[in-house]
Amino acid sequence: xxxxxxxxxxxxxxxxxxxAQQVNPKPxxxxxxxxxxxxxxxxxxxPKMVKVFxxxxxxxxxxxxxIIVSEDGKIITTQGVFLDGREVRVVTSDGVSHxxxxxxxxxxSQMALLKIDRGTPDYFELTTDxxxxxxxxxxxxxxxxxxxxxxxPLSATAGVISxxxxxxxxxxxxxxxxxxxxxxxxxxxxxxGAGGGAVIMGDGNLVGMVGKIINSSETNTRLNYAIxxxxxxxxxxxxxxxxxxxxxVKAAGNADLGIALFKLGGxxxxxxxxRVKRGTPAKEVGLKPDDMIVSIGGEKTATxxxxxxxxxxxxxxxxxxxxxxxxxxxxxxxxxxxxxxQ
Amino acid sequence: xxxxxAIDLKALNSSSLLPSPLEGEGLGxxxxxxxxxxxxxxxCLLAVxxxxxxxxPAIAQQPDAFQTMMLTAKAFRAATEKVQPSLVTIxxxxxxxAVQGRIGGIRKQGEGNTTGIVISxxxxxxxxxxxxxxKPPVITVVTSDGKRHxxxIMGQDNIRKICLLKxxxxxxxxxxxxxxxxxxxxxxxAVSIGVGxxxxxxxxxxxxxxxxxxxxxxxxxxxxxxxxxxxxxxxVDIKGRMIGICVPMDPQSQSTGAGVQWxxxxxxxxxxxxxxxxxxxxxxxxxxxVTPPFLGxxxxxxxxxxxxxxEEVVRDSPADKAGIRREDCIREIDGEKVSDMLKLRxxxxxxxxxxxxxxxxxxxxxxxVEKRTLLLGKPPKPKDGPPTLExxxxx
Numbered sequence: 055x056x057x058x059x060x061x062x063x064x065x066x067x068x069x070x071x072x073x074a075q076q077v078n079p080k081p082x083x084x085x086x087x088x089x090x091x092x093x094x095x096x097x098x099x100x101p102k103m104v105k106v107f108x109x110x111x112x113x114x115x116x117x118x119x120x121i122i123v124s125e126d127g128k129i130i131t132t133q134g135v136f137l138d139g140r141e142v143r144v145v146t147s148d149g150v151s152h153x154x155x156x157x158x159x160x161x162x163s164q165m166a167l168l169k170i171d172r173g174t175p176d177y178f179e180l181t182t183d184x185x186x187x188x189x190x191x192x193x194x195x196x197x198x199x200x201x202x203x204x205x206x207p208l209s210a211t212a213g214v215i216s217x218x219x220x221x222x223x224x225x226x227x228x229x230x231x232x233x234x235x236x237x238x239x240x241x242x243x244x245x246x247g248a249g250g251g252a253v254i255m256g257d258g259n260l261v262g263m264v265g266k267i268i269n270s271s272e273t274n275t276r277l278n279y280a281i282x283x284x285x286x287x288x289x290x291x292x293x294x295x296x297x298x299x300x301x302x303v304k305a306a307g308n309a310d311l312g313i314a315l316f317k318l319g320g321x322x323x324x325x326x327x328x329r330v331k332r333g334t335p336a337k338e339v340g341l342k343p344d345d346m347i348v349s350i351g352g353e354k355t356a357t358x359x360x361x362x363x364x365x366x367x368x369x370x371x372x373x374x375x376x377x378x379x380x381x382x383x384x385x386x387x388x389x390x391x392x393x394x395x396q
Numbered sequence: 397x398x399x400x401x402a403i404d405l406k407a408l409n410s411s412s413l414l415p416s417p418l419e420g421e422g423l424g425x426x427x428x429x430x431x432x433x434x435x436x437x438x439x440c441l442l443a444v445x446x447x448x449x450x451x452x453p454a455i456a457q458q459p460d461a462f463q464t465m466m467l468t469a470k471a472f473r474a475a476t477e478k479v480q481p482s483l484v485t486i487x488x489x490x491x492x493x494a495v496q497g498r499i500g501g502i503r504k505q506g507e508g509n510t511t512g513i514v515i516s517x518x519x520x521x522x523x524x525x526x527x528x529x530x531k532p533p534v535i536t537v538v539t540s541d542g543k544r545h546x547x548x549i550m551g552q553d554n555i556r557k558i559c560l561l562k563x564x565x566x567x568x569x570x571x572x573x574x575x576x577x578x579x580x581x582x583x584x585x586a587v588s589i590g591v592g593x594x595x596x597x598x599x600x601x602x603x604x605x606x607x608x609x610x611x612x613x614x615x616x617x618x619x620x621x622x623x624x625x626x627x628x629x630x631x632v633d634i635k636g637r638m639i640g641i642c643v644p645m646d647p648q649s650q651s652t653g654a655g656v657q658w659x660x661x662x663x664x665x666x667x668x669x670x671x672x673x674x675x676x677x678x679x680x681x682x683x684x685x686v687t688p689p690f691l692g693x694x695x696x697x698x699x700x701x702x703x704x705x706x707e708e709v710v711r712d713s714p715a716d717k718a719g720i721r722r723e724d725c726i727r728e729i730d731g732e733k734v735s736d737m738l739k740l741r742x743x744x745x746x747x748x749x750x751x752x753x754x755x756x757x758x759x760x761x762x763x764x765v766e767k768r769t770l771l772l773g774k775p776p777k778p779k780d781g782p783p784t785l786e787x788x789x790x791x
Contacts, residue, residue, distance in 0.1 A: 091461040091464070091465045094462075187473070188476070188597075188600055189469045189470070189472035189473035189600055189602075190466075190469045191465050191469055213601075214600065214601070214602045216600050216601055216621075217593060217597060217598070217599035219593060219597065238593065238599055240600070240601035240602065240621045242660060242661075256462055256465050256469075257462070270508075270593075270625075273508050273592050273623065274624060275623045275624055275625060275659055275660065276660075278660070322490065324489040324490035324533060324534050325489075346489065346534060348487075348489070348544070354487055354509075355489075356487070356488065356490065357489070357490060377544065379534065379536070379546055382546045382548075382564065383546070384536065384544055384546055
């Protein structure tokens with residue numbers, strides 16, 4: 055009995071890899087009966103999307119993509135000059151054109167909320183919880199390069215979520231004023247017409263809305279991103295404060311460390327200390343000429359310019375850490391700025 | 397746990413939606429069964445149980461597309477997490493001030509942090525030379541444990557666009573698992589990873605391996621997004637094993653920035669490396685520079701003439717030293733006939749300066765074909781002019 059079982063087991067065991075091989079090397083031919091993952095998603099999402107037409111330069115109406123976010127016909131889209139015309143029209147996926155009213159516009163997050171007088175069961179429910187995590191497949195449904203006219207369906211591009219991150223770390227104010235969380239994706243959406251498009255997760259939920267084209271000064275590349283669903287919800291509910299705006303340097307700018315930098319090479323040079331003034335915090339903690347300042351208060355100071363900007367954010371009396379490079383050593387030193395002598 | 401994993405793998409394997417079967421097919425099943433067999437007492441029973449419990453449902457019900465895709469996404473995350481301890485953030489300080497106008501196909505190189513990957517536990521890090529176009533005088537490296545170290549540029553390979561950095565005072569850095577180039581297949585999943593967006597949590601981009609043996613056989617081509625945000629970072633397979641280092645590449649040009657114009661556009665390159673390969677070993681020495689080959693001849697394709705006609709020979713160049721003169725004709729290089737300039741470039745892409753190459757030349761003077769061996773030289777430094785992206789000088 056035991057032997058026969060073993061033989062059977064061995065047989066099955068040996069047969070397993072062969073079975074696997076039979077199933078696997080099927081060429082990429084797709085089963086037409088089994089609706090594809092992306093196909094299902096796109097079919098489900100198309101009726102929840104609209105095109106927004108407004109004032110444009112010349113005879114062609116400027117337009118963007120929009121996402122229906124409520125039963126009563128609220129539509130979220132990107133903010134832009136095309137909304138400034140006398141009339142804004144929304145074309146739903148069935149090709150019907152509706153007049154729209156603008157409920158709200160936000161110049162910081164670059165979003166606009168519109169409404170049409172037609173209720174619909176097809177809309178994306180916005181959630182406070184983040185939708186999708188790094189590596190998840192997504193479909194971006196956009197009017198890439200504005201190629202879809204009138205009632206023509208939007209274009210689908212597939213990718214994964216690359217990163218969910220606050221953009222503060224890697225964008226500066228000249229890139230985008232909005233400072234909240236963004237969802238980076240690897241589907242290409244940084245093109246004209248794509249703004250206002252939807253990024254959808256496998257389960258059909260809305261990850262976010264494709265924002266306006268932005269160029270990252272950190273990498274000097276265009277970013278493919280979405281404004282997350284939770285932020286859209288705040289905006290729809292009128293809870294998105296303009297204060298999401300990046301805090302401009304309003305910190306007094308009157309903090310002093312007592313450091314004079316070596317500036318002969320211009321502001322793009324590394325922040326080397328030229329002189330340490332007597333009786334200042336820098337002197338107290340033992341900073342020396344030729345030390346190179348690597349970071350202040352957690353901010354990397356690649357250049358003299360960076361140092362000057364970081365210094366403006368310090369407050370007198372508030373202890374921070376400064377990292378300097380001395381020879382090949384990196385030193386982390388606590389330092390408390392004093393008030394600048396006028 | 398292992399049973400669950402086996403089922404997951406099975407589910408992933410039996411899908412026809414994937415661009416390619418996942419590598420290591422059936423491993424989960426085999427591994428589980430083998431483990432069961434090892435404990436002899438339960439061996440037979442368990443084996444039967446596993447075979448029944450795994451195979452039958454797999455035949456009966458195909459996992460739906462949704463489930464398959466969610467599992468694949470999970471595999472992307474697992475692959476990223478596996479390689480993450482070996483990722484480093486490279487920060488540079490100072491350097492060439494922002495150059496106005498376009499260089500290397502991009503308006504201006506970004507100023508942000510870049511990615512590198514640990515290649516030895518004692519502190520050698522490999523990254524892309526692209527990250528140092530601005531010639532920063534000071535470089536620091538933040539390892540995955542959050543510690544910052546000053547780094548020294550060691551050797552650089554301007555053909556593969558990779559260079560080594562060294563950080564001191566470390567002994568237990570994690571070296572990523574690498575996959576041998578011959579095991580990489582066209583069509584398999586590929587995930588590119590980088591920390592260029594300034595977050596220690598890396599950004600991932602997925603695609604497939606598009607081709608192998610590109611650019612003189614040195615690079616793997618992928619459609620995963622490759623950009624300044626992940627140059628120097630790894631391209632990994634679905635198991636998190638490193639296929640290569642992401643670099644900008646352009647078969648038409650050897651300059652450091654060439655290839656960046658194709659960022660995020662469906663074509664990207666990764667250089668397969670191996671910690672013990674001669675390519676990496678020689679870069680461990682400071683100041684070593686591997687440069688593209690230089691023959692020193694200006695060529696012209698003349699109709700109805702076999703080979704390429706030599707229009708000009710640079711004085712004191714390798715060609716000059718080998719006695720090649722104007723109006724001679726190159727018939728073969730490295731045993732291959734050269735019919736046009738593209739073929740010549742393709743062959744030369746396999747070489748680097750300092751190597752020897754055999755040429756068959758038809759000499760105008762003697763009207764005979766002879767073999768000559770040339771010692772490939774270094775291209776002369778360009779004269780002053782518009783900003784070029786010539787590799788930064790070390791030190």
